[in-house]
Amino acid sequence: MKLSVGGALKLAFRPWVEGLENVPAEGPAILASNHLSFSDSFFLPAMLDRKVTFIAKQEYFTTPGVKGKLTAAFFKGVGQLPVDRSGGRGASEAAIKSGIEVLERGELFGIYPEGTRSPDGRLYRGKPGGLARVALATGAPVIPVAMIDTEKIQPPGKVMPKLMRPGIRIGKPLDFSRYHGMDNDRFILRSVTDEVMYEIMKLSGQEYVDIYATVAKRQIAEAARKREAKGDDKGGDDKSGDDKSGDDKGDGKSGDKAGA
DSSP: OHHHHHHHHHHHHOOEEEOGGGSOSSSOEEEEEOOOOTTHHHHHHHTOSSOEEEEEETHHHHOOHHHHHHHHHHHHHTTEEEEOOSSTHHHHHHHHHHHHHHHHTTOEEEEOTTSSOOSSSOEEOOOTTTHHHHHHHHOOOEEEEEEESGGGTSOTTOSSOOOOOOEEEEOOOBOOGGGTTOTTOHHHHHHHHHHHHHHHHHHHOOOEESSOHHHHHHHHHHHHHHHHHHHHHHHHHHHHHHHHHHHHHHHHHHHHHHHO
8 A cells, every 4th residue: 555655646746855864774763744734644654665654533544434444544554553632631642652662663653743734834833742752762763854845735725736746854863862761851851852843944944933833723713713703893884884874875865855
């Protein structure tokens, strides 16, 4: 499945890649990437010779019917690991445990430190709970990755993808073995995460925003609601004004007739 999906992506989109030599030929490593598009988890594995396991929503694997089974087979084939992310801290612990298990098998584990896709193409603050804890618990090197222009392939609301060349930049491995066993120290977790995000920012060239992407999404949604509400209020005012104008016009006409 990986070979067929990867071959199709390479043929259709011809992604360019820099830094492939930074991915080890064997042994565990964490690929920490920015997250611009749903397709990020397909393009990166497609360009590597080794399997990369990412965390995916459990719903992708449990949808009933023929379509659901095909979707589940597809995600399994491209190295997606189902995790129930609806349970708050419990879901986070499950994702961390899954990542540790992948690395203990000597494989590659992919993770998005932002925790969700960027709402506007900028790079947001990394969440310290996942990436840093997995790295410090396993001692695996962290390889920063920058996805380039993948958000332009299929923007929100577009059904058909745009055929264009996305890019991938892979940085040099970061060694955090000096912090091994300190995965419960929140200051260390924050420091490790920030260092990785800085390297991703250098690779991607994105503007960095020091808030979480989830917060930014809420702010954008709230701003949209306010604009919509303001538009409704303005529409109501205009309608009221039209009625008033009509009354004035009617009064004038009536006055002219009376004067005649």
